[in-house]
Amino acid sequence: MTHQTLTPAEGKLSSADHPPAPRSFDLAYWWERVGILVVLVALVALMAVIAPNFATVDNLLNIARSISINAILAAGITFVILTAGIDLSVGSILAVSGVAAVLAALAGAPTPVAVLAGVLAGGVAGLLNGILTAYLSLAAFIVTLGTMTFLRGLAYTMTDGQPIVSNTLNFRDIGNGYVTGVPVPVVVMAVVYLVAWFVLERTRYGRHVYAVGGNAEAARLAGINVRRVTMSVYAVAGACAGLAGVIFAARVVSAQPTAGTGYELDAIAAAVLGGTSLMGGRGRILGTLIGSIILGVLTTGLILMNVPFFTQLLIKGVVIILAVAIDSLKNRPLRRRTRIADPAPAEAG
Amino acid sequence: MTRSDRQPLLRLEGISKRFGATQALRGVDFELRAGEVHALMGENGAGKSTLMKILAGNVHRDAGRILIDSEEVEIASPADAVRHGIAVIHQELNTVPAMTVAENLALGREPRTRYGALDRRAMVEAARHKLARIGARIDPRRELGGLSVGMQQLVEIARAVGENARILVLDEPTAALSRGEAQQLYRIIGEMRAAGVALVYISHRMEEVWQLADRVTVFRDGGYVGTRDKGEIDSSDVVRMMVGRTLDDLYAHPVRRPGPVVLDVAGLTGRTGVGPVDLRVRSGEVVCLAGLIGAGRTEVARMIFGADPAATGTVTVDGRPVRPGSPARAIAAGLAMVPESRKEQALFPEHSVEDNISVSSLGDHVTAGVLRRGRIRAAVRAQMRRLRLRQSAEHLPARALSGGNQQKAVLARWLARDARVLILDEPTRGVDIGAKKEIYDVVNELAADGRAVLVVSSDLPEAIGISDRILVMRAGRIVGELASVSATEEAVMAHATGTASQAIGGVTR
Structure with missing residues (x-):
């Protein structure tokens, strides 16, 4: 700014433009990348020491299975939050999708078709959220609050308010089976995260999701179809919720209209815990996975320690707030550097 | 240098300010008389806004003296500035659109009745008075957000001027105004000058300065270049003072x-x-x-x-x-467009410079649906070199760059597309x-x-x-x-x- 003079050779980025070269160890830089992983490792280590039977293969696989549903919901919701949106309806979508899959199976659909029916039901519900949000420009919070209620009502209507238990459910293995010793839901979760990671990091669409969340108007003027991207992320979240609904139904071998009540908040918590900014444009899908695992480890560990349920809630609430507080603190050093970096007060012309 | 037929109302002497590695102001002088419009000019980064922030109490100077009516004063906070009758209108509006004009004008100093309730009548009355003082014809009961930007700016001026401002600083006030609105502002500026208010007018628009100002002071690179009566110079002189050379x-x-x-x-x-x-x-x-x-x-x-x-x-x-x-x-x-407003319409402030540059040309680097990251990086680097953006900036968030380098990054986005x-x-x-x-x-x-x-x-x-x-x-x-x-x-x-x-x-x- 002020220090630049007009010699043609001097256009290069001046030293005041950015922070000094990274020092030997830059805490903020590393925290941004592995900080949440450190929290997870510390938590697991702590649990292994104080919780009886925590560090056994069986228990760890159990934990993995128990978190898979929330983790799959959270993967989808991460797409939405990355665009600065929110989806409160995924818990209800989970219920509707589970009901749809069970009803399809009871109507004689073979396993793949029943599963597809569940996922598709979720995707369609998500698409509805997406259309209302993107093309009618309604606030995502309100739209998904509405569909949360509506879809819960739909789940009750489809089941007459009663669980539909089917002990011969053909896709029950999706909830209870094993693939070479690993629970199927864990395998599904791993596949979901691999695909989500690939899509967000290695495809054009994924970068567009970040761009829309980073600055929607700039994204539009950069040639991105912002509405289509916005619509699609809700469909992704819906399809993920549909998959989670199928797993849930398979796990309990029934269609439960009350399934997934309140799950949307755990999914949002996992994403935020994993470093995804509710302002959009910032976050990593693997962070969300780690966030889900932290929540799951915490819950299981507390149960193993016989901590009363009420106290578990207290502790989980504190952990979520702490994690977000750390997240906001980790940005401080960068902010300070930025101030030094761009000192001359903005003088728009 | 200047006529001394009137005592200066405000004198700034040897003001210096450093931000980190940048010397924003190097011992600048500035003098303002009652009843004059004094244009302060200079390139971006010349130090104009910094000086005005010091005057407004938002930034504290490292060195120098501030004299009002020949007496040295301390301006350590915005409240000090108000007490000395200094009002600064910044470029961005500082009002609450959902409130009425009167409520905005009373913000923080809402009058109350004997029983502690809000005294709406007194509030509207006070608002009328303030608006009348700057000659603005606006109904104080209207919602602020329903007014045009120009009208809102007048409300902001009315609020800043309050009952007793003697020194009014206007920082690029017409940037967002229509021509008619700007004309109204010019008229109000004229009336305030006639009423003895001292005005500092910051603008890059030469024609405006020529229409309004009595004197012009030019800063360059944080330093004081000179002060001239309008009659002594023409616009090319001012440009020369601002740039330190001719523009050819x-x-x-x-x-x-x-x-x-x-x-x-x-x-x-x-x-x-x-x-x-x-x-x-x-x-x-x-x-x-x-x-x-x-x-x-x-x-x-x-x-x-x-x-x-x-x-x-x-x-x-x-x-x-x-x-x-x-x-x-x-x-x-x-086609490609670099939009008018960089921050709102072009930049992804939290994303890396690399992402900012590559966002529109990702489609050129896709094989079977997969992004070729190495190729993207190579393409981005080529454009960064072309625009002389240092490569080490590629992972920085765009917001950490200076305005010029941000603009270069936006330009690089389109160069990468070969529009x-x-x-x-x-x-x-x-x-x-x-x-x-x-x-x-x-x-x-x-x-x-x-x-x-x-x-x-x-x-x-x-x-x-x-x-x-x-x-x-x-x-x-x-x-x-x-x-x-x-x-x-x-x-x-x-x-x-x-x-x-x-x-x-x-x-x-």
């Missing part, structure tokens, strides 16, 4: 030989009364859209690019029509002079490479200096066309204000 070689470009028409716009009208506009830009040609703020230049640029819907009209690139209304389609057809037509809306606004020169270099390269370049610029020397032709807009239409080699600022202004005749030069359409 800043704008120097080789003679261009434009080829066939690339961009052809016909009968373009907007939904807000802009147009119909016809314009053509040839291969290898730089055309500038000039005119006053509110003349419709940005609207035309945005409609060509599809950023705003057009009511009628066609846009063709290389003879192929562009389906209107979508930036994505415009980009696919070979046929570049529309640059105020490309050097808020950009320091070094980066300005580099942006001009890129414009020259693009033209030499056979692209068509359409520039919207409010900076007259720039508009004339970098272009081959100037199209002047007034009230939504193109009213004049001038060849840049023979154009003068006066001729452009004459068209822009509607006072042109053949004698001045150029063709009136």
Whole structure:
């Protein structure tokens, strides 16, 4: 700014433009990348020491299975939050999708078709959220609050308010089976995260999701179809919720209209815990996975320690707030550097 | 140097301020008399805003003295500034749109009745008084957000002036105003000056300064260059003082030989009364859209690019029509636009410079649906080198760059796409002079490479200096066309204000 003079050779980025070269160890830089992983490792280590039977293969696989549903919901919701949106309806979508899959199976659909029916039901519900949000420009919070209620009502209507238990459910293995010793839901979760990671990091669409969340108007003027991207992320979240609904139904071998009540908040918590900014444009899908695992480890560990349920809630609430507080603190050093970096007060012309 | 027939109301002596590695102000002096409009001019980063922030108590000086009525005073906080009768109107509005005018004017000092309830009647009365003091005719019971930007600015002025401001600083007050609104502001400034208020007026718009100011002080690179009575100098003197040299070689470009028409716009009208506009830009040609703020230049640029819907009209690139209304389609057809407002419309502030540059050209680096990250990085680096952006910046968030480097990153985004037509809306606004020169270099390269370049610029020397032709807009239409080699600022202004005749030069359409 002020220090630049007009010699043609001097256009290069001046030293005041950015922070000094990274020092030997830059805490903020590393925290941004592995900080949440450190929290997870510390938590697991702590649990292994104080919780009886925590560090056994069986228990760890159990934990993995128990978190898979929330983790799959959270993967989808991460797409939405990355665009600065929110989806409160995924818990209800989970219920509707589970009901749809069970009803399809009871109507004689073979396993793949029943599963597809569940996922598709979720995707369609998500698409509805997406259309209302993107093309009618309604606030995502309100739209998904509405569909949360509506879809819960739909789940009750489809089941007459009663669980539909089917002990011969053909896709029950999706909830209870094993693939070479690993629970199927864990395998599904791993596949979901691999695909989500690939899509967000290695495809054009994924970068567009970040761009829309980073600055929607700039994204539009950069040639991105912002509405289509916005619509699609809700469909992704819906399809993920549909998959989670199928797993849930398979796990309990029934269609439960009350399934997934309140799950949307755990999914949002996992994403935020994993470093995804509710302002959009910032976050990593693997962070969300780690966030889900932290929540799951915490819950299981507390149960193993016989901590009363009420106290578990207290502790989980504190952990979520702490994690977000750390997240906001980790940005401080960068902010300070930025101030030094761009000192001359903005003088728009 | 200056006439000393009046005692200065305010004197700033030897003010210095350093931010980190940057010396924003180096011992500058400034003096202000009651009843004068004193223009403070300088390039971006010259230190004008910093000095005004010190005066407003928002920034604390490192050294120097502040004297009011020849007495040294301390301004350590905004409250101190108010106590000394200093009011500063910043560029961005500082009001609550959902509240009424009266509520905004009373913000923080709401009058109460004996019983502690809000005294609405007193509030409205006080608001009327404040508005009347600056001669603004606005109903204080109206909701602020329902007023035009200009009206809102007047409310802001009324609030800042309050009951007792003796010193009023206006920082680029007309940047967002329509011509009519600006005229009203000028009138109010005149009335306040007549009432003995001392006004500091910061503006880059020479014509405005010439209309309003009694004296001009120029800063350059944080230093004081000089103060002149308006009568002593002309605008080219001021430019020389601001830049420290003449601008000729800043704008120097080789003679261009434009080829066939690339961009052809016909009968373009907007939904807000802009147009119909016809314009053509040839291969290898730089055309500038000039005119006053509110003349419709940005609207035309945005409609060509599809950023705003057009009511009628066609846009063709290389003879192929562009389906209107979508930036994505415009980009696919070979158009590119650097929008007027960098932060709101172009940048992804939290994303890396690399992501900012590559966002529009990711499609060129996809194999079987997978992004080729190595190729993306190589392409980004090539553009960064071309614009002399240091490679170590590629992972920094865009917000950490200076305005000039941010603008270069936005430009690099379109260079990476190889667009046929570049529309640059105020490309050097808020950009320091070094980066300005580099942006001009890129414009020259693009033209030499056979692209068509359409520039919207409010900076007259720039508009004339970098272009081959100037199209002047007034009230939504193109009213004049001038060849840049023979154009003068006066001729452009004459068209822009509607006072042109053949004698001045150029063709009136």
